[in-house]
Amino acid sequence: xxxxxxxxxxxxxxxxxxxxxxxxxxxxxxxxxxxxxxxxxxxxxxxxxxxxxxxxxxxxxxxxxxxxxxxxxxxxxxxxxxxxxxxxxxxxxxxxxxxxxxxxxxxxxxxxxxxxxxxxxxxxxxxxxxxxxxxxxxxxxxxxxxxxxxxxxxxxxxxxxxxxxxxxxxxxxxxxxxxxxxxxxxxxxxxxxxxxxxxxxxxxxxxxxxxxxxxxxxxxxxxxxxxxxxxxxxxxxxxxxxxxxxxxxxxxxxxxxxxxxxxxxxxxxxxxxxxxxxxxxxxxxxxxxxxxxxxxxxxxxxxxxxxxxxxxxxxxxxxxxxxxxxxxxxxxxxxxx
Amino acid sequence: xxxxxxxxxxxxxxxxxxxxxxxxxxxxxxxxxxxxxxxxxxxxxxxxxxxxxxxxxxxxxxxxxxxxxxxxxxxxxxxxxxxxxxxxxxxxxxxxxxxxxxxxxxxxxxxxxxxxxxxxxxxxxxxxxxxxxxxxxxxxxxxxxxxxxxxxxxxxxxxxxxxxxxxxxxxxxxxxxxxxxxxxxxxxxxxxxxxxxxxxxxxxxxxxxxxxxxxxxxxxxxxxxxxxxxxxxxxxxxxxxxxxxxxxxxxxxxxxxxxxxxxxxxxxxxxxxxxxxxxxxxxxxxxxxxxxxxxxxxxxxxxxxxxxxxxxxxxxxxxx
Amino acid sequence: xxxxxxxxxxxxxxxxxxxxxxxxxxxxxxxxxxxxxxxxxxxxxxxxxxxxxxxxxxxxxxxxxxxxxxxxxxxxxxxxxxxxxxxxxxxxxxxxxxxxxxxxxxxxxxxxxxxxxxxxxxxxxxxxxxxxxxxxxxxxxxxxxxxxxxxxxxxxxxxxxxxxxxxxxxxxxxxxxxxxxxxxxxxxxxxxxxxxxxxxxxxxxxxxxxxxxxxxxxxxxxxxxxxxxxxxxxxxxxxxxxxxxxxxxxxxxxxxxxxxxxxxxxxxxxxxxxxxxxxxxxxxxxxxxx
Numbered sequence: 001x002x003x004x005x006x007x008x009x010x011x012x013x014x015x016x017x018x019x020x021x022x023x024x025x026x027x028x029x030x031x032x033x034x035x036x037x038x039x040x041x042x043x044x045x046x047x048x049x050x051x052x053x054x055x056x057x058x059x060x061x062x063x064x065x066x067x068x069x070x071x072x073x074x075x076x077x078x079x080x081x082x083x084x085x086x087x088x089x090x091x092x093x094x095x096x097x098x099x100x101x102x103x104x105x106x107x108x109x110x111x112x113x114x115x116x117x118x119x120x121x122x123x124x125x126x127x128x129x130x131x132x133x134x135x136x137x138x139x140x141x142x143x144x145x146x147x148x149x150x151x152x153x154x155x156x157x158x159x160x161x162x163x164x165x166x167x168x169x170x171x172x173x174x175x176x177x178x179x180x181x182x183x184x185x186x187x188x189x190x191x192x193x194x195x196x197x198x199x200x201x202x203x204x205x206x207x208x209x210x211x212x213x214x215x216x217x218x219x220x221x222x223x224x225x226x227x228x229x230x231x232x233x234x235x236x237x238x239x240x241x242x243x244x245x246x247x248x249x250x251x252x253x254x255x256x257x258x259x260x261x262x263x264x265x266x267x268x269x270x271x272x273x274x275x276x277x278x279x280x281x282x283x284x285x286x287x288x289x290x291x292x293x294x295x296x297x298x299x300x301x302x303x304x305x306x307x308x309x310x311x312x313x314x315x316x317x318x319x320x321x322x323x324x325x326x327x328x329x330x331x332x333x334x335x336x337x
Numbered sequence: 338x339x340x341x342x343x344x345x346x347x348x349x350x351x352x353x354x355x356x357x358x359x360x361x362x363x364x365x366x367x368x369x370x371x372x373x374x375x376x377x378x379x380x381x382x383x384x385x386x387x388x389x390x391x392x393x394x395x396x397x398x399x400x401x402x403x404x405x406x407x408x409x410x411x412x413x414x415x416x417x418x419x420x421x422x423x424x425x426x427x428x429x430x431x432x433x434x435x436x437x438x439x440x441x442x443x444x445x446x447x448x449x450x451x452x453x454x455x456x457x458x459x460x461x462x463x464x465x466x467x468x469x470x471x472x473x474x475x476x477x478x479x480x481x482x483x484x485x486x487x488x489x490x491x492x493x494x495x496x497x498x499x500x501x502x503x504x505x506x507x508x509x510x511x512x513x514x515x516x517x518x519x520x521x522x523x524x525x526x527x528x529x530x531x532x533x534x535x536x537x538x539x540x541x542x543x544x545x546x547x548x549x550x551x552x553x554x555x556x557x558x559x560x561x562x563x564x565x566x567x568x569x570x571x572x573x574x575x576x577x578x579x580x581x582x583x584x585x586x587x588x589x590x591x592x593x594x595x596x597x598x599x600x601x602x603x604x605x606x607x608x609x610x611x612x613x614x615x616x617x618x619x620x621x622x623x624x625x626x627x628x629x630x631x632x633x634x635x636x637x638x639x640x641x642x643x644x645x646x647x648x649x650x651x652x653x654x655x656x657x
Numbered sequence: 658x659x660x661x662x663x664x665x666x667x668x669x670x671x672x673x674x675x676x677x678x679x680x681x682x683x684x685x686x687x688x689x690x691x692x693x694x695x696x697x698x699x700x701x702x703x704x705x706x707x708x709x710x711x712x713x714x715x716x717x718x719x720x721x722x723x724x725x726x727x728x729x730x731x732x733x734x735x736x737x738x739x740x741x742x743x744x745x746x747x748x749x750x751x752x753x754x755x756x757x758x759x760x761x762x763x764x765x766x767x768x769x770x771x772x773x774x775x776x777x778x779x780x781x782x783x784x785x786x787x788x789x790x791x792x793x794x795x796x797x798x799x800x801x802x803x804x805x806x807x808x809x810x811x812x813x814x815x816x817x818x819x820x821x822x823x824x825x826x827x828x829x830x831x832x833x834x835x836x837x838x839x840x841x842x843x844x845x846x847x848x849x850x851x852x853x854x855x856x857x858x859x860x861x862x863x864x865x866x867x868x869x870x871x872x873x874x875x876x877x878x879x880x881x882x883x884x885x886x887x888x889x890x891x892x893x894x895x896x897x898x899x900x901x902x903x904x905x906x907x908x909x910x911x912x913x914x915x916x917x918x919x920x921x922x923x924x925x926x927x928x929x930x931x932x933x934x935x936x937x938x939x940x941x942x943x944x945x946x947x
Contacts, residue, residue: 099833102856104857114841192604214596218604256524256553257556258597259553
């Protein structure tokens with residue numbers, strides 16, 4: 001069987017020195033195959049480890065423990081050709097529509113350079129054609145965008161160009177880190193639609209990192225809820241958002257500001273006092289200090305993932321009657337992973 | 338019915354650059370009663386942040402208030418001298434600017450920063466009174482008294498934002514303008530901060546203008562909603578009514594494009610791009626992207642009129 | 658950064674950025690003084706015994722003469738030329754080395770970075786001027802030192818600060834999203850350094866060049882005033898050395914004192930103003946123009 005496209009094996013990432021370590025990601029095992037045309041969201045608050053996970057997957061951070069494997073090989077072991085192949089197949093869209101552009105060059109560069117480097121076109125005319133096609137697919141007019149400098153375009157236009165780049169490259173895996181959070185509400189749909197198109201029409205799996213559950217709900221098929229570097233709940237996005245089982249997921253979902261005055265914020269008072277909790281060494285469940293359903297065992301022993309349904313698991317003793325899901329079998333929850 | 342606390346009449350704020358005048362805010366009018374929360378919604382370039390700065394008379398050159406009136410509690414803020422305006426700020430009208438939590442002085446304790454404003458305005462307090470007042474304010478925003486002696490870097494994002502809220506109410510103003518107070522915060526903290534602001538608002542009877550682009554947040558937090566586009570006011574009304582029956586096509590499209598539980602998988606945005614504020618289109622500023630535009634829309638700017646009590650719209654469809 | 662149209666754009670830029678304009682003006686005036694002057698006035702006249710010594714400025718000797726009979730007009734013209742040349746060589750060579758080292762260590766890190774960082778840290782803690790004095794005074798035949806040689810000696814020290822500063826800039830630039838994007842687009846490390854990072858660093862390098870050249874002038878002045886280096890060839894530092902040697906203060910030869918001092922002040926003023934002016938476009942936050 002072919003090794004998965006990208007795999008994290010028991011990956012932990014710890015920042016900071018010996019005196020004040022911050023565990024950004026804790027023993028995460030996760031894999032994505034190239035023939036898995038679904039969109040998986042990784043959601044959590046700031047400090048949950050979701051961006052760290054993205055950076056590890058892109059090879060911009062190295063794991064403190066464990067391995068990040070591309071087609072079976074550790075990223076650190078790849079030779080120049082292997083690395084080039086990795087870059088060709090794994091692409092990204094980042095959060096800040098301005099930062100991804102080198103202010104010195106025209107925006108065309110974002111598209112023309114990868115076309116050239118990855119050999120997607122043999123002449124300048126061909127390259128131009130590819131660029132125009134991609135821009136049109138995200139609703140931009142090439143004559144209004146190409147040839148301009150980044151500061152001459154709006155944030156929405158810039159972000160759409162970044163998405164056009166992803167469409168153009170047709171990678172084997174696209175990692176998006178908050179792609180619409182810095183974009184106006186009216187443009188979010190257009191961008192999300194383009195990303196969905198990439199997934200549905202071209203079969204590109206997308207790893208969607210966000211803290212915004214509403215967009216996550218709309219675009220993705222599966223969701224992983226992270227809290228302080230650990231998976232709290234994982235499974236089908238519809239069921240999890242409509243009927244969250246893990247107390248933390250319940251807190252998140254109840255805090256979503258739905259644009260409907262008749263759907264007010266719900267949820268228990270006690271859960272809400274958040275980061276007033278000191279970040280001391282926690283031996284049990286990471287969410288225990290804030291959990292209204294806390295039991296004694298929660299403080300001493302971190303719970304494993306319990307599988308409640310074929311496509312759903314939660315890391316909570318409330319569901320301990322169910323079978324355990326091994327830490328490294330996370331992907332089993334995704335039906336056709 | 339008492340006179341409204343705030344009346345903005347035909348406000349114009351232009352930025353004079355080499356290429357001409359950027360009409361950041363153009364002929365905007367609205368009123369706000371005491372004790373009411375109003376949301377000011379718009380996308381980037383709509384002019385909402387400029388409105389906030391204009392109300393605080395903090396527009397810097399090349400920007401300038403070209404015309405109009407801003408009447409707060411009977412006084413036109415436009416006509417005040419700089420010193421009079423300085424006295425008005427914080428004591429009558431306070432603002433929580435965007436990214437305020439990042440503007441806290443890193444080398445000064447929270448206590449001193451909260452006291453800074455009132456002391457500067459000449460409020461005389463003994464040492465004990467000061468300490469008490471700080472604790473009182475901290476408790477009002479759900480922060481523990483020990484925060485007073487702490488420094489900004491020791492606090493989380495949500496806590497810092499609540500400190501800025503405490504600063505803004507330190508002199509119990511009549512009105513607060515909050516410009517994107519929760520934009521950098523995640524969903525859970527956002528809710529906490531908003532609930533704090535809501536509670537304070539009802540306890541102190543403040544008028545609040547909440548500026549943002551998150552309609553979801555607006556639906557949860559404000560009584561009235563004002564929608565701006567390209568420097569102009571498009572529609573104002575009671576929040577529930579606006580969501581149930583938006584009258585202006587822009588408001589309709591905006592609400593339609595919002596992701597809710599029911600419309601999973603349906604992505605509808607607003608095609609086109611915002612127009613240049615340097616050379617706004619003739620007639621209605623939205624007509625280039627409006628699906629319901631007709632001949633009149635490109636010829637004449639629609640007037641901002643009251644179509645029912647408390648509901649105002651600027652659209653030819655309302656008068657045709 | 659707005660790309661202005663040609664000369665008219667340049668003039669309007671000067672109007673909006675008076676510091677830069679003034680600094681440029683003074684520098685150009687000095688360069689013209691030294692450059693054109695060198696063509697018109699021969700260096701021979703700056704040799705001793707070419708004129709009546711200790712003469713106040715007169716029609717025949719507009720800048721006066723010194724105690725050895727040097728025509729101070731020639732002395733100032735050629736001295737400015739020499740000092741500026743040494744400063745420019747020291748500054749540009751030092752910056753070039755600093756840039757290469759800064760980029761390499763900042764981007765690639767590793768053992769190379771550790772070694773260079775160590776050397777830089779050591780050199781920064783040793784009083785650099787002292788080091789220069791030691792090196793320069795151990796040269797066997799100082800009067801034969803050419804401008805280039807002097808400049809190169811100074812560059813042994815002038816590379817240190819730029820290396821550290823540029824390394825710091827690269828370290829922070831490395832984390833920026835557009836560098837990540839470049840990596841994702843298949844660009845190699847060297848490509849990224851040259852094509853992506855370098856253009857963004859240009860304004861910073863321009864200011865660093867002004868600072869480095871100024872530093873070179875200061876070092877050369879310092880050495881020569883102390884009597885180290887080539888004391889036969891006219892230079893500003895050497896002029897100051899001789900005026901002290903011959904007690905110009907006590908003798909009341911005010912013109913001999915004023916002239917090099919004024920030129921030195923003008924040089925510093927020019928570079929300071931240029932730095933302030935360039936900071937305006939290098940640092941977008943202070944930008945007043947769009």
